[in-house]
Amino acid sequence: MIPAEAIKDRYSPLYFLATLGAGGLMVTFFMYLMFWVPHLNQPVPIFEDILAAFMAGGMALQAAIVVAAIGIAVFAYLLVRTLIWNLRAFSAYRTTEAYTQLRQSNAETQLMAVPLALAMGVNGAFIVGLVFVPGLWTVVEYLFPLALIAFAAIGYYALRIMADFYGRVMTDGGLDCSKNNSFAQVLPAFAMAMVGVGLTAPAAMSTVPLTVGVSFILSSFFIVSAVLLAVVNLVLGMRAMMEHGANAESAPTLLVIVPLVTVISIALLRQQHGLHTQFGVHGGGGENFSLLTTMLMIQLAITGLGLTVLNRFGYLGEYVTGAARSVGSYALVCPGVALSVMTQFWLNKGLVAVGLVAKFSVAYLLISAVAIALQVAMIWLVFKLNAKHLRSEDAVAPVPAE
Structure with missing residues (x-):
């Protein structure tokens, strides 16, 4: 991986999306355990449940558990590695003129990628604890207040970023609507939702x-904030795109609604x-079925729109498999991960x-295969993008300010 200090003049906060992608893939592997390993005594599987299922299960379940454990371990390592790299690079980047210019542009909201990745890091740590730490559930009630404090601190950091941005543009102006022709401004909503879903654990x-009550109250604030931010910026972004056309390099942001919907649904x-x-x-399976079906249909509609625009731009051939580089390509990972996770929830819940x-009927296995296929595609995409962006110093291209 490139030395963090070596790219400070060419860095972008959007590189935190590499950390987010690794964390999201951890979640996709945890879905195997969540829905295939019996866990009658608590709402999530823990080390003891996983061990018991492995000892008593058939070869298929044992294989799934091994794959899940390895996948969680690999992407936990990648999450930590990219998070440390990003924090170091971001620290160096903050001393540059490029950072000062970013704070005066539309792109200031890219800073919300930092709390977004930090919140995913806390979620990832909890998954690692559940899967690999024996006896964790005996002390979990002591950990929940600590988790609330951690997510609240990250949420406060996110709110400070948004206060600086909206305080500036709503008093001094300066938001260039002609360059707002994407859904890039929806990133803050995604960050708020990620904090919110962490607070709901x-x-x-x-x-x-x-x-439970404190968790419900705190999480509600961030979920509502996420919805409000998303609605406002969807309208502004769509208007700008209809007038000026979408920004080709920012086209992946058209899919940011997909992970936002998954996160809010889980919350x-x-x-x-x-x-x-x-x-x-008292709710029931019918309510969950209605909620998840509605949310999944929203995701499919947004995915259709986003893929249409990406295809018209030839984005994948240029920025993913082609020679061109854009840090915004990492925004493609989250929608695929989100659809994989949502498919698992829609199927099982x-x-x-x-x-x-x-x-475990034929239909069940076929729908599960769709989720797994999305997961595999995103694994390929993460390693493809990491090789393109993070493994050699000359691979990091300058990032536009807008």
Whole structure:
């Protein structure tokens, strides 16, 4: 990997999306364990459940567990490695004139990639703990308040970034709407949602009403903020694109709604679970099926639009498999990961829950294969982009300010 200090003049905060992609792929492997390993005593599988399933399961389940464990370990390593590299590079970048210019441009919101990656890092650490640390569940109620503090601190950092940006553009102006012809400004909504979904984990898993209540309240703020930011910036971005055409290099941002929807959907499911277990609010499989189906259809519609534009620009042939380089290419990883995860939730928490599909039936395996195919494609994309952007110093191209 390129020495972080060597590229400070050519760095972009969007390189934190490399960390986000690694974390997202950890989640796709955790889905194997989440939905295929029995875990009757708690809402998520833990080390003891995984070990028991491996000892008692057939060859197919054992193979899935081994693949999941290896995948989580590999991408946890990649998450940590790219996060440390990014933090070092970002520290050097903050001393440059390029950073000063970014803080006065539309691209200032790229800084939200930092809390986005940090929140994914905390989520990744929790997954590693669940899968590899024996006895973690015996102390988990002590960990939930620490998790709330960690996510709240990251959320505060994100809010500071947004306060600087909106404080500047809403008092002094300066947002160049002609260069807002993408969904790049939706990135802050994604970051807010990632903080929000992290804050919902205690709501879904704690048995302490106060912890669940605090989790629900804090997470609701960030989820609502994410929705408001997304709606406003979708309208502004769509208007600019209809007037000026989409920005070819920023075209992958057209798909940012896809991971945003997955994250919000998981957050809402977690909140509903907490309300059910601690406050007597009873939902059912039908409600989850309705929610997840609606959200998945939104994702498919957005994916169709995004792929149409990407295809018209020839984006993949130019920036992924071709010679051109753009750090924005990392934004392609999140939608594929998000669709893989959403497909798993839709299948297991939706179709299976309402009895439309039997678990491990042919239909179940076919739909699971779709999720796995998306996962494999994103694994290829991550390694392709890392080889192109991070393995040699001359691979890092200058990043436009807008």
